[in-house]
Amino acid sequence: xxxxxxxxxxxxxxxxxxxxxxxxxxxxxxxxxxxxxxxxxxxxxxxxxxxxxxxxxxxxxxxxxxxxxxxxxxxxxxxxxxxxxxxxxxxxxxxxxxxxxxxxxxxxxxxxxxxxxxxxxxxxxxxxxxxxxxxxxxxxxxxxxxxxxxxxxxxxxxxxxxxxxxxxxxxxxxxxxxxxxxxxxxxxxxxxxxxxxxxxxxxxxx
Numbered sequence: 218x219x220x221x222x223x224x225x226x227x228x229x230x231x232x233x234x235x236x237x238x239x240x241x242x243x244x245x246x247x248x249x250x251x252x253x254x255x256x257x258x259x260x261x262x263x264x265x266x267x268x269x270x271x272x273x274x275x276x277x278x279x280x281x282x283x284x285x286x287x288x289x290x291x292x293x294x295x296x297x298x299x300x301x302x303x304x305x306x307x308x309x310x311x312x313x314x315x316x317x318x319x320x321x322x323x324x325x326x327x328x329x330x331x332x333x334x335x336x337x338x339x340x341x342x343x344x345x346x347x348x349x350x351x352x353x354x355x356x357x358x359x360x361x362x363x364x365x366x367x368x369x370x371x372x373x374x375x376x377x378x379x380x381x382x383x384x385x386x387x388x389x390x391x392x393x394x395x396x397x398x399x400x401x402x403x404x405x406x407x408x409x410x411x412x413x414x415x416x417x418x419x420x421x422x423x
Contacts, residue, residue: 258283261293261314267346268309270374271328271395274299274320284314292316308346308374330376331404332393336413339378339390347375348419349394351404353412363413370400372419392416 262279272278281296294315306321333351343349351370354363379391394416396404407414 258285259290259295261286261290261295262299264309264311264313264315267311267344268305269346269376269395270305270308271326271330272305272376273323274303274305279315282314292318294320308348310346327398328395329398329401330393330395331401332391333404333408333414333416335390335392335416337389337415339392339416340418343375343378343392343416343418345375345377349373349375350417350419351394351396352415352417353407354415355407356411356413360411366413366415369403369407369414370394370396375416390416 260281260283263282265278265280268274268278276296276299279299286293294317298317302323303320304323304326305319307319309315309319336354350368351373352366353369354366356363373394373396376393376395379393404414
């Protein structure tokens with residue numbers, strides 16, 4: 218075997234060795250980067266209770282949690298992002314991380330709250346955050362009965378349900394609901410006109 222052949226074989230052997238070392242280093246670096254990314258967390262806001270549509274947002278409504286969101290980090294509200302005058306743009310469930318898209322400026326809000334007295338017992342499962350329909354049955358001319366019920370508001374959101382007190386109040390419950398400002402006149406007209414207003418779950422019972 219010539220010295221030239223031995224030199225060439227040694228050269229290729231060294232190259233394979235070096236390539237093997239580079240591949241091992243690259244593999245270790247990749248694993249290290251993946252582990253580092255998985256361990257990287259960011260503080261974001263988590264709802265400490267159910268927050269309903271249109272409700273003003275404050276620090277007492279949230280807790281700060283450390284989570285690993287990766288590229289989605291900017292989609293969620295961080296503690297420093299909470300500003301005065303912010304409201305919920307939709308219902309935010311208890312324990313939910315708060316997306317930026319679920320908040321809005323109060324000046325852009327089109328909703329308000331109003332308290333109604335349901336003429337019947339509020340169905341089980343209706344609670345803060347539930348979407349409900351409001352139905353009204355107008356009083357008859359003689360005031361002794363009510364006419365056919367018809368829908369008053371198709372998509373109200375419950376802000377709170379007052380617990381009835383005493384046996385005589387079991388069938389009537391005060392419910393605070395969030396409605397669009399354009400519906401306020403109709404709701405107040407139904408209430409002041411003596412209509413029987415009922416709260417009906419919108420969709421499957423929760």
